[in-house]
Amino acid sequence: MNPLVAIRQFDQSLWLDFISRPILINGKLQRRIADEALRGVTSNPAIFAKSIGDSADYDSAIKALALQGKTTDEIYTNLAVSDVQAACDLFRPLYDGADNSSDGYVSLEVSPTLVNDTEGTIEEGMRLWQTVDRPNVMIKVPATLEGLPAIRRLIAEGINVNVTLIFGLERYRLVTEAFLAGLEDRLQAGLPVARIDSVASFFLSRIDVLIDPMLEKIAAEGGEKGSLAEGMVGEVALSSAKLAYQMYKEIFAGSRWEALKAQGAETQRLLWASTGNKNPKYDDLKYVENLIGPKTVNTVPVETLDIFREKGQPANRLEEGLDKAREVLRRLPELGIDLDEQTNFLEVDGAKKFNEPFGKLMQSIDIKRTQAQGQAVVPMATRLGGYQAAVDKKIEELNDKNFTEGFWEKKADLWVQDEAGQQSIRSFMGWLRVAETMVGRVSEIEQFVNEVKAAGFKHVVVMGMGGSTMAPIVFKAAFEQGENGLPMSVLDTTDPGTVREIEASVPLAETLFIVASKSGTTAEPLAFGDYFYAKLKELKGDKAGENFVAITDPGSKFVTDATAANYRRIFLNFPEVGGRFSALTYFGLVPAALYGLPIGEILERAIRMMRACGAYGSSERNPGLELGAALGVLAELGRDKLTLVVPEKLSDLGLWLEQLIAESTGKEGKGILPVAGEPLGEPGIYGQDRVFVYVGYQGEADEANTTKLKALEQAGHPTITILMDDALDLGQEFYRWEVATAVASAVFGINPFDQPNVQAAKTATDGLMKVVEEQGSLPEKSQPVASQDGVTYYSAVQGEGAAEVLKAFFAQARPGDFLCLQAYLTESSAVSESLQELRARVQAQYHIATTSGYGPRFLHSTGQYHKGGPETGLFVQFTDDNPNDLALPGRSYTFGTFKNAQALGDLEALHSYNRRTLRVHLGADAEKGLRTMLAALPTA
Ligand SMILES: O=P(O)(O)OC[C@H]1O[C@](O)(CO)[C@@H](O)[C@@H]1O
Numbered sequence: 049m050n051p052l053v054a055i056r057q058f059d060q061s062l063w064l065d066f067i068s069r070p071i072l073i074n075g076k077l078q079r080r081i082a083d084e085a086l087r088g089v090t091s092n093p094a095i096f097a098k099s100i101g102d103s104a105d106y107d108s109a110i111k112a113l114a115l116q117g118k119t120t121d122e123i124y125t126n127l128a129v130s131d132v133q134a135a136c137d138l139f140r141p142l143y144d145g146a147d148n149s150s151d152g153y154v155s156l157e158v159s160p161t162l163v164n165d166t167e168g169t170i171e172e173g174m175r176l177w178q179t180v181d182r183p184n185v186m187i188k189v190p191a192t193l194e195g196l197p198a199i200r201r202l203i204a205e206g207i208n209v210n211v212t213l214i215f216g217l218e219r220y221r222l223v224t225e226a227f228l229a230g231l232e233d234r235l236q237a238g239l240p241v242a243r244i245d246s247v248a249s250f251f252l253s254r255i256d257v258l259i260d261p262m263l264e265k266i267a268a269e270g271g272e273k274g275s276l277a278e279g280m281v282g283e284v285a286l287s288s289a290k291l292a293y294q295m296y297k298e299i300f301a302g303s304r305w306e307a308l309k310a311q312g313a314e315t316q317r318l319l320w321a322s323t324g325n326k327n328p329k330y331d332d333l334k335y336v337e338n339l340i341g342p343k344t345v346n347t348v349p350v351e352t353l354d355i356f357r358e359k360g361q362p363a364n365r366l367e368e369g370l371d372k373a374r375e376v377l378r379r380l381p382e383l384g385i386d387l388d389e390q391t392n393f394l395e396v397d398g399a400k401k402f403n404e405p406f407g408k409l410m411q412s413i414d415i416k417r418t419q420a421q422g423q424a425v426v427p428m429a430t431r432l433g434g435y436q437a438a439v440d441k442k443i444e445e446l447n448d449k450n451f452t453e454g455f456w457e458k459k460a461d462l463w464v465q466d467e468a469g470q471q472s473i474r475s476f477m478g479w480l481r482v483a484e485t486m487v488g489r490v491s492e493i494e495q496f497v498n499e500v501k502a503a504g505f506k507h508v509v510v511m512g513m514g515g516s517t518m519a520p521i522v523f524k525a526a527f528e529q530g531e532n533g534l535p536m537s538v539l540d541t542t543d544p545g546t547v548r549e550i551e552a553s554v555p556l557a558e559t560l561f562i563v564a565s566k567s568g569t570t571a572e573p574l575a576f577g578d579y580f581y582a583k584l585k586e587l588k589g590d591k592a593g594e595n596f597v598a599i600t601d602p603g604s605k606f607v608t609d610a611t612a613a614n615y616r617r618i619f620l621n622f623p624e625v626g627g628r629f630s631a632l633t634y635f636g637l638v639p640a641a642l643y644g645l646p647i648g649e650i651l652e653r654a655i656r657m658m659r660a661c662g663a664y665g666s667s668e669r670n671p672g673l674e675l676g677a678a679l680g681v682l683a684e685l686g687r688d689k690l691t692l693v694v695p696e697k698l699s700d701l702g703l704w705l706e707q708l709i710a711e712s713t714g715k716e717g718k719g720i721l722p723v724a725g726e727p728l729g730e731p732g733i734y735g736q737d738r739v740f741v742y743v744g745y746q747g748e749a750d751e752a753n754t755t756k757l758k759a760l761e762q763a764g765h766p767t768i769t770i771l772m773d774d775a776l777d778l779g780q781e782f783y784r785w786e787v788a789t790a791v792a793s794a795v796f797g798i799n800p801f802d803q804p805n806v807q808a809a810k811t812a813t814d815g816l817m818k819v820v821e822e823q824g825s826l827p828e829k830s831q832p833v834a835s836q837d838g839v840t841y842y843s844a845v846q847g848e849g850a851a852e853v854l855k856a857f858f859a860q861a862r863p864g865d866f867l868c869l870q871a872y873l874t875e876s877s878a879v880s881e882s883l884q885e886l887r888a889r890v891q892a893q894y895h896i897a898t899t900s901g902y903g904p905r906f907l908h909s910t911g912q913y914h915k916g917g918p919e920t921g922l923f924v925q926f927t928d929d930n931p932n933d934l935a936l937p938g939r940s941y942t943f944g945t946f947k948n949a950q951a952l953g954d955l956e957a958l959h960s961y962n963r964r965t966l967r968v969h970l971g972a973d974a975e976k977g978l979r980t981m982l983a984a985l986p987t988a
C-alpha cells in the first residue's frame with residue numbers, strides 16, 4: 049500500500065506544507081487528496097513569498113489588482129486568500145465527510161509583522177476569517193506571549209486556529225491553556241464548541257539546526273560531557289516532540305477537558321511542523337517516520353512527501369524511547385545548554401525567518417504594482433478633418449455633464465428619459481466591472497481546463513449564437529492555439545452542411561461540446577445541443593453528459609435541462625451582462641482558456657482599459673468616451689457607415705464589432721452600420737457616409753491597407769487608427785468598444801442594451817415552424833419575378849428575366865444606402881468569393897456601402913439594425929435546396945427546414961418594416977447558382 053495512505057492506519061493525518069496557484073489549477077493538489085490521502089494544507093509567509101515572489105504565476109493577477117488601485121497589502125491578501133479559498137474548496141468534501149477526523153483544513157497565517165501585537169492579530173485573524181469565508185480555513189497565529197491572548201480570543205469567536213512557531217514545552221502548555229480557555233469562554237457565553245478545530249504546530253528541524261552545532265562542538269571537546277553531547281546530537285527536536293505528545297495526552301484527559309468534550313469539543317491536536325530535514329547527515333524522513341502516532345498531524349513539504357511515498361515505513365513510533373527523550377531534555381543543562389533560552393531565540397528568529405521573505409515579497413509586489421499602473425493603453429489616433437470641431441464640442445459637452453462619473457454610477461438618464469428604459473439600462477450594466485469579477489474566477493476556469501484535458505478530451509466545439517459565440521470566434525482567428533490548449537470549432541449556424549462538416553471534423557467521443565446561451569431559450573443552440581447529445585448518446589449511453597458544458601444565466605430552464613442531462617459542468621454567467629457585452633465573462637473566457645489562451649492576461653489588459661476609462665476615479669482622457677463620441681457625432685452628421693479595416697488575422701474582429709455596434713445602436717431609425725470585410729478601395733468609389741477605422745498591430749506594416757487609408761484621409765474621409773501590441777490587447781479593445789458603443793448610444797439618446805426588433809424575425813419564424821409541424825413543409829408565400837438557369841428571384845421589383853430584375857433592384861440605390869447580402873448557405877471560400885465579387889461590383893457601380901453575413905448568424909447580430917435602423921438597406925437574401933440536409937432528433941423537421949424558416953421569417957420581418965428585398969434561391973448548387981447570378985448582373 050502507498051505509505052501515504054497506509055499512515056492513516058495509525059490515525060495520523062498528513063498535510064501539505066505548501067501552496068501555489070499552479071498546483072491548485074493543474075490538478076496536482078486534487079490528485080494528492082484523491083489518491084494519496086492528503087488531508088490538509090498549511091501555508092506561511094515564506095511559502096507565499098516563494099510561490100508569489102519567485103514566479104510569474106501571479107503576475108497577471110497582480111497587475112489586474114494594481115490597475116484597480118489596490119495597495120500592496122491588499123494585493124497580497126487577495127492573492128493569498130484566493131489560493132486558500134481554492135484549496136479549501138478542494139478539501140471541502142473531506143471536511144464535510146463522515147471521516148473528516150478534524151481534517152480538511154487549509155491554514156492562512158496573519159501578517160508576520162503582527163507577531164508581537166495582540167490586538168492587531170485579533171483584528172487580522174477575524175478579518176481573514178471573514179474574507180476567506182470558508183468553514184475549513186484555519187487562521188495561523190504565532191505562539192508568542194502576545195499571540196496567546198489572541199489565540200484565546202479567536203477560539204472564543206469560533207474561529208479555527210493553527211498555533212504556529214511553537215518550539216518549547218512550556219510554551220506548548222500555555223498554548224493548550226489558551227485553547228481551553230477560549231473554548232470555556234464560548235461555553236460561558238452559551239455558544240457551541242463543537243467543530244472548532246485547532247492544531248498546535250510544534251516546529252522540529254529548526255530546533256536541531258540550532259542545537260546540533262552546540263552539541264557537536266562539546267562532543268568535539270571530548271571527555272564525559274563530550275560523550276554525553278555526542279549521544280544527544282539530533283535528538284533534541286524528537287525528544288521535545290515526544291514529550292509534548294505526552295503532555296497532550298495528559299491535558300486532554302482530565303476533568304477540565306472532559307467537561308468540554310461532553311459539549312462536543314475536539315482536542316487541539318499536535319501538528320509536527322518544520323519537518324523537512326535540513327541536515328544532509330540525517331534521513332530525509334527523520335521528522336516524519338519517528339513521529340507517527342494517533343491524533344496527530346504532520347505537515348510536510350512536497351519533497352519530503354514524495355520521498356515518504358517512495359520509501360516511507362509507517363509505524364506507530366511516537367511513544368517509543370520516551371525514557372531517552374526525558375533523559376535528553378533533563379541533561380541538556382549539564383552541557384550548559386538552556387533549552388528555554390534557545391527556544392526563545394528560535395521564536396524571535398522564526399519571526400525573522402517569516403518577516404524577511406515576506407518583506408521581499410511585498411517589495412516585489414510593489415514594483416510590479418507600480419509598473420502596471422504606469423503602462424499605457426493601446427493608442428488611438430483620430431484624423432477627423434472637418435468633423436473634429438463637432439466631435440470636440442460633443443466631448444466637451446459630455447465632460448461638462450460629468451459623463452464619465454455618471455457612467456460609472458450607472459446614471460441611466462445619460463441615455464434615455466423614460467423610467468422603463470432607464471431601469472433596463474441600469475440592469476444591464478454589469479459588464480462595466482465584470483472583468484474584475486472574472487479575475488477571481490481565472491483559477492476556477494483553468495482548473496476546469498485541466499480537468500477536461502485529464503479526462504482525455506481532444507477537441508472543443510462551442511455552440512451558440514451572437515454574443516454567446518462571437519468572442520471565441522475572434523480568439524480562434526487572432527491567436528494560434530495555445531500550448532496547453534485544445535483545438536476549437538465554433539458552430540453558430542443551422543446550415544446542415546456546416547453541422548455535417550463540424551461533425552465529420554471532430555473525434556465525437558473525445559469532443560467537449562459547449563452549449564452557450566445566456567437566455568437558455570435561443571432555438572439554435574438548443575437544437576445543436578440536442579443534435580450532438582443524441583450522437584453522444586449513441587456512443588456513450590448514459591455517460592453522454594460528460595461531453596457537455598453549459599454556459600448560461602442562473603435560473604434559466606436550460607439550467608434545469610442541462611442538470612437533468614448530467615452535463616459535466618454548468619457555468620452560471622451574470623444576468624446583468626447582456627450577450628454582446630459578454631466577451632470578458634464565462635462566454636468568452638471558458639472557450640479561450642480551453643483553446644489555451646492566458647485569460648488572466650487578457651483580463652489584465654481589459655482592466656488596463658477600464659482604468660483608463662475612469663473605473664477607479666479620475667482619468668484625464670477616457671479612450672472609450674472619445675471613440676464613442678466620435679462615432680456618434682460622425683453618424684449624426686451622415687458618416688454612419690463604420691468601415692472596419694483590419695489585417696487578415698483580425699478579420700473576425702469584424703463579426704464581434706458588427707454584433708456589438710449594430711445590435712446596440714441600430715434602433716429607432718438610428719444607428720451605426722458596421723461594414724466589415726469590404727475590400728478597401730480608392731477614394732472615388734466611396735460616398736460621403738463613411739468613417740474608416742483601422743485596428744491592427746503596432747510594428748506590423750500592413751502597407752496595402754495603410755497606404756489606401758492615407759489616400760482616403762487626404763480625400764477628406766475621417767479615419768481612426770488603433771494599434772495593439774499583440775492579440776492579448778483584444779482584452780483592451782473589447783472593453784474600449786463596449787464603452788464606445790454605450791457612449792455613441794448616449795449621443796443618439798437610445799438604450800444600447802435592448803434589441804427590440806430582433807423579436808420580429810423570431811416571431812415570424814416561430815409562425816412558419818408551426819406550419820411546418822402541422823403541414824410537413826414551409827408554405828410557399830410569394831411568386832418569383834424571374835427564374836433563369838436554375839436560379840429563382842423573388843422581389844417587389846419587376847423585370848423580364850434575371851438581368852432586368854437585378855437592374856431594377858439595384859436601381860433603387862440612393863446615396864447613403866447600403867447593400868446587405870444575407871447568405872443562408874454553407875460557408876465556403878467559393879461562396880465567400882462570389883459574395884465579395886458581388887459587393888465589389890455593386891460598390892463600384894452604385895457607390896453604396898456593402899455588408900455581407902451568413903444566416904442565421906447575422907440575425908443575432910446586424911439583424912437588429914436591418915429592421916430597427918434607418919431605412920437605407922437593400923437586402924439580398926440567398927437560399928438553396930440544402931442538398932446536405934440533416935434530421936433533428938426528436939423533431940418533425942430538419943436543420944434545412946429550420947434554416948429556411950429563419951430566412952423566410954426574417955424576410956417577412958423585413959417586409960413588415962418596408963425594407964427593399966430580393967430573395968435569390970440558388971437551387972441545389974449554391975456555388976454554381978451564385979456564379980449564374982453574377983453572370984446575369986448588368987455591368988452598367
Ligand atoms: O445567448 P442567447 O440568449 O442564446 O442569445 C444569443 C443572441 O441572441 C440575441 O439575444 C438576439 O439576437 C443576441 O443579443 C444574443 O447575443
Ligand SMILES: O=C[C@H](O)[C@H](O)COP(=O)(O)O
Nearest residue numbers: 065090091092321322323324
Ligand atoms: O506550518 C508550519 C510551517 O509552515 C513549516 O512547517 C515551517 O517549516 P520550516 O522550518 O521548514 O520553514
